[in-house]
Amino acid sequence: MANRKVTLYWFCKTPQGWRRKAIVLGSNNRIRHTHVIENGVEVSYPTGRYELCRYEGTKPVYIDAGTHPSEALALWRKESSLSVAKNEAVRAGAKVVTDEKRVEIRRAANLYIQDCEYRRALEAMGQAKLVTEEFMLVCRKTYIDEIVKEDIYRFHRALRDRGCGDRTVANKHLRLKSFLHSAGFDTKSAALWPPAPKYSKTLPEVYSPEQVTAILAAADPYMRLVIELGLKLGLRDQEMAHAEWQDIDWTHSVYRVRNKPQMAFMVKDCEERDIPISSDLLSSLRQARVRHPETKLIVGTKKDTPNRKLLRTLKRLAKAAGLNCTQCDGCKGNLGECEQWYLHKLRATYATTLLRNGVDLRTVQAYMGHADIATTATYLRPASTKEALSKVDAIDWCGGLSKLETEPATVTVN
Ligand SMILES: [Zn+2]
Numbered sequence: 197m198a199n200r201k202v203t204l205y206w207f208c209k210t211p212q213g214w215r216r217k218a219i220v221l222g223s224n225n226r227i228r229h230t231h232v233i234e235n236g237v238e239v240s241y242p243t244g245r246y247e248l249c250r251y252e253g254t255k256p257v258y259i260d261a262g263t264h265p266s267e268a269l270a271l272w273r274k275e276s277s278l279s280v281a282k283n284e285a286v287r288a289g290a291k292v293v294t295d296e297k298r299v300e301i302r303r304a305a306n307l308y309i310q311d312c313e314y315r316r317a318l319e320a321m322g323q324a325k326l327v328t329e330e331f332m333l334v335c336r337k338t339y340i341d342e343i344v345k346e347d348i349y350r351f352h353r354a355l356r357d358r359g360c361g362d363r364t365v366a367n368k369h370l371r372l373k374s375f376l377h378s379a380g381f382d383t384k385s386a387a388l389w390p391p392a393p394k395y396s397k398t399l400p401e402v403y404s405p406e407q408v409t410a411i412l413a414a415a416d417p418y419m420r421l422v423i424e425l426g427l428k429l430g431l432r433d434q435e436m437a438h439a440e441w442q443d444i445d446w447t448h449s450v451y452r453v454r455n456k457p458q459m460a461f462m463v464k465d466c467e468e469r470d471i472p473i474s475s476d477l478l479s480s481l482r483q484a485r486v487r488h489p490e491t492k493l494i495v496g497t498k499k500d501t502p503n504r505k506l507l508r509t510l511k512r513l514a515k516a517a518g519l520n521c522t523q524c525d526g527c528k529g530n531l532g533e534c535e536q537w538y539l540h541k542l543r544a545t546y547a548t549t550l551l552r553n554g555v556d557l558r559t560v561q562a563y564m565g566h567a568d569i570a571t572t573a574t575y576l577r578p579a580s581t582k583e584a585l586s587k588v589d590a591i592d593w594c595g596g597l598s599k600l601e602t603e604p605a606t607v608t609v610n
Contacts, residue, residue, distance in 0.1 A: 201279070202249065202272065202276045204227075204269070205217060206231075206241070206247075207245050207247045208244030216247060216258075217233070217234070220233060220238060226266070226269070227266075230244065244263075246263065248261050248272060250279060262306065263310075298339045298341060299341070299379055300340070301335070301339065301379075302338075304375075304378070307378075308328065308375045309325055311378070312324050319462070324371065324375065328372075328375055333354075334354045335347045341381075348372070349390060355368060362395030366393050366394070366395050399574070399577050401541050401544060402544050402548045412424075414513060419509060419510070419513055422539075423542060424477050425439060428476075429451050430563060430564055432543060434461065436506065437493075437495070437503055437506060438459055441491070444473070446482075451472075453468060453469050453471065454468045455468060459502065469565045472563075481494070508533075510539060511533040511538075515533060520532065520537075521536045546564075547575040550563065551576055557573060
């Protein structure tokens with residue numbers, strides 16, 4: 197077998213169509229990304245991918261090497277040294293057995309993250325990065341086919357050691373499962389894949405009407421608007437921070453949650469949605485607009501950028517207003533910031549209030565922007581005994597059921 201080298205190409209879109217062109221290395225031995233030599237002149241074709249070419253016998257085989265120059269270079273070096281080793285072995289008369297179907301964990305992780313990026317699922321991309329990194333730190337194996345059940349258990353243990361709760365471990369388990377499944381790992385096999393760790397599902401926490409009244413009374417106009425955006429529109433923390441005046445349809449009293457690519461903000465699960473604005477919130481918004489006629493953001497910073505400190509401000513407000521629970525770890529900690537006060541709880545209160553006031557599940561799902569109705573259903577909670585008392589009182593216990601239903605069944609025994 198001839199000793200043929202592995203070559204790295206930039207497979208790119210040229211005016212003549214898609215072509216493989218030899219890459220250009222800079223003086224620092226790094227790839228000059230997108231650059232190729234054409235008729236002795238260096239030109240750039242921005243659209244393309246890297247491809248490795250190696251030979252099996254006399255047949256050229258092209259392998260995708262991604263779009264990142266440093267990764268393509270690393271892959272090229274690895275394949276080149278492998279090829280040298282193989283040629284040496286062949287020359288020495290050894291039989292070389294290779295398995296080209298093996299999938300590297302790191303490479304599969306990059307593809308998985310890239311896939312999220314292509315779908316513009318930015319939140320999923322962030323989680324994919326985190327979980328694959330966390331897993332690789334624990335697993336320390338090279339190929340997907342080397343992973344065994346014990347690696348998954350070790351991953352669970354490592355997360356718990358770092359202080360992750362049962363719910364977080366279960367969520368990361370599912371994210372890891374989705375990644376490994378995409379890489380061809382058999383997650384359906386009980387011998388290879390353990391079940392998700394169990395955790396007890398607790399009802400979403402909501403604020404009581406008394407708490408809502410108290411925090412609104414303590415808030416300045418800015419924080420009152422922040423609280424109202426959570427409580428009356430059910431906005432997520434990030435949606436609130438990126439809310440713009442132009443998202444309000446003043447004529448139809450509708451708030452539109454939408455993607456803001458210019459601010460690198462994408463709505464979770466890509467679910468853009470319309471939410472009705474109650475008349476009291478609409479008038480609060482009108483007043484705020486009069487106070488801030490020039491800004492783009494509804495609750496931005498002084499420089500009109502997304503305010504990243506809304507949560508902290510809410511906690512300080514609750515503390516100053518004497519609304520801390522005084523019992524939780526947060527209250528007892530140095531900062532004295534109560535764990536019971538957080539923005540997302542306003543969103544939970546919004547969903548629960550809508551459902552309790554007879555808005556149907558499908559509609560609440562749409563307003564909340566849930567991809568799955570099961571998520572919305574978690575906000576259905578039994579009424580408190582106090583709330584249900586008037587309904588229970590109104591029941592006619594004696595005349596409420598027909599005679600037929602109340603008569604005991606007669607059984608004849610011979
Ligand atoms: Zn507390």
